[in-house]
Amino acid sequence: xxxxxxNPRHLVRRRGQEARLRCSPMKGHSHVYWYRQLPEEGLKFxxxxxxxxxxxxxxxxxxxxSAEFPKEGPSILRIQQVVRGDSAAYFCASSQTGQDxxxxxxxxxxxTVL
Amino acid sequence: xxxxEQDPGPFNVPEGATVAFNCTYSNSASQSFxxxxxxxxxxxxxxxxxxxxxxxxxxxxxxxxxxxxYISLLIRDSKLSDSATYLCVRGxxxxxxxxxxxxxxxxxx
Numbered sequence: 001x002x003x004x005x006x007n008p009r010h011l012v013r014r015r016g017q018e019a020r021l022r023c024s025p026m027k028g029h030s031h032v033y034w035y036r037q038l039p040e041e042g043l044k045f046x047x048x049x050x051x052x053x054x055x056x057x058x059x060x061x062x063x064x065x066s067a068e069f070p071k072e073g074p075s076i077l078r079i080q081q082v083v084r085g086d087s088a089a090y091f092c093a094s095s096q097t098g099q100d101x102x103x104x105x106x107x108x109x110x111x112t113v114l
Numbered sequence: 115x116x117x118x119e120q121d122p123g124p125f126n127v128p129e130g131a132t133v134a135f136n137c138t139y140s141n142s143a144s145q146s147f148x149x150x151x152x153x154x155x156x157x158x159x160x161x162x163x164x165x166x167x168x169x170x171x172x173x174x175x176x177x178x179x180x181x182x183x184y185i186s187l188l189i190r191d192s193k194l195s196d197s198a199t200y201l202c203v204r205g206x207x208x209x210x211x212x213x214x215x216x217x218x219x220x221x222x223x
Contacts, residue, residue, distance in 0.1 A: 031209060033209075035213075041215060042214055042216055043213040044213075045211070045212065056208055093211075095209050098208060098209040099208075099209050100209060101205035101206075103209070103211055105159070107156070107157050108156075
């Protein structure tokens, strides 16, 4: 059981470029959560997805950010036209039921915007 | 008021010391609470769940006070390896987790 896999682990982008972060949940898990952790800050919820559906995107910035979890393949967090303030660690977590607050976290993707 | 509030620390303690962290939460309807541990530049990992009756896991004791809406974590006989950031977490709706900013602990020899 490989756990929650995130890639890339480190990503460097210049201002204005696009960043794509991928998350493969644990085997048997169909619920995915994305969190962002700014330097010296706590983890902030961004979005909750089930296969092909966005369930809760209340933590997503209104512009430039989008997420998907297609029927086949990993969940993707996409940030368009990145700015320096997007530099952060992005953690993905998966859950089997989406009900019991039992989440398994991936190792995170660290985005640096130059 | 933040959803989950913690003293950021840092707490600098010698090996063998007992240290206690508290956190407060604002949503009285919350049912589930946890302490997570996060090492530098790593993902958070579940340390223990927190129950009203209190629960203990080795050197770690967690307590929930629903009336006062606070949660505590007690670490006895601190080890160097306990150095980390401790995250107070409440369970949200739809299986989500809401994190505090964390309390940094540094255990010195």
